[in-house]
Amino acid sequence: TQLLEQSPQFLSIQEGENLTVYCNSSSVFSSLQWYRQEPGEGPVLLVTVVTGGEVKKLKRLTFQFGDARKDSSLHITAAQTGDTGLYLCAGTNSGGYQKVTFGTGTKLQVIP
Amino acid sequence: DAGITQSPRHKVTETGTPVTLRCHQTENHRYMYWYRQDPGHGLRLIHYSYGVKDTDKGEVSDGYSVSRSKTEDFLLTLESATSSQTSVYFCAISGSSGANVLTFGAGSRLTVL
Numbered sequence: 407t408q409l410l411e412q413s414p415q416f417l418s419i420q421e422g423e424n425l426t427v428y429c430n431s432s433s434v435f436s437s438l439q440w441y442r443q444e445p446g447e448g449p450v451l452l453v454t455v456v457t458g459g460e461v462k463k464l465k466r467l468t469f470q471f472g473d474a475r476k477d478s479s480l481h482i483t484a485a486q487t488g489d490t491g492l493y494l495c496a497g498t499n500s501g502g503y504q505k506v507t508f509g510t511g512t513k514l515q516v517i518p
Numbered sequence: 519d520a521g522i523t524q525s526p527r528h529k530v531t532e533t534g535t536p537v538t539l540r541c542h543q544t545e546n547h548r549y550m551y552w553y554r555q556d557p558g559h560g561l562r563l564i565h566y567s568y569g570v571k572d573t574d575k576g577e578v579s580d581g582y583s584v585s586r587s588k589t590e591d592f593l594l595t596l597e598s599a600t601s602s603q604t605s606v607y608f609c610a611i612s613g614s615s616g617a618n619v620l621t622f623g624a625g626s627r628l629t630v631l
Contacts, residue, residue: 414590430626437618438545439618439620445623446624446625447624448608448610448622448623448624448625449561449608449619449620449622450622451619451620454619487578494560494561496561498618505563505566506563506578506618506620507563508552508560508561508562509560510551510558510559511560512557
């Protein structure tokens with residue numbers, strides 16, 4: 407079983423602060439996704455990264471895929487209360503059916 | 519979300535009773551998945567389907583079965599519910615190969631007393 411460990415598990419910060427969430431594995435993934443989930447809803451895709459070393463930006467969110475395609479990070483600049491939610495990374499391994507493994511999640515609370 | 523619906527959204531049942539959760543999609547996507555979400559465990563794959571009548575087990579499949587007789591419907595059945603199966607269940611769909619992107623339903627909260 408491939409494991410994706412996320413850190414930190416919980417994060418409570420003031421509005422305007424920066425933060426980074428990490429997603430680590432000993433396995434190589436062909437692609438990695440980041441999702442955000444709000445209470446009572448299903449996860450919603452934020453971004454997909456495919457190439458080792460790839461960096462993608464989505465407004466104040468910056469996503470990076472590790473060179474070896476085993477890890478990823480999500481950096482949020484100047485956090486806003488609307489960023490509050492559960493952030494999940496998910497990896498797909500190539501070579502077969504599309505089984506997606508999810509990380510353990512990081513619960514972010516942004517305080518006004 | 520648009521294109522994928524789960525039913526029921528909430529269910530309370532007793533230990534030992536059978537339960538079926540339904541996932542319906544209108545996107546004509548090939549892949550469908552059932553996950554359960556529990557505190558401290560994130561999302562764990564129960565079963566998935568890669569086509570009509572084609573299914574396979576995920577990491578936590580014990581106690582669950584699935585069926586897919588039509589492209590649009592993926593059923594998850596708990597033959598004899600146990601309290602350890604109290605959870606929020608999410609259905610997801612995916613239509614593309616390569617980089618895998620999942621679209622999730624809103625979830626079904628199941629409580630087994």
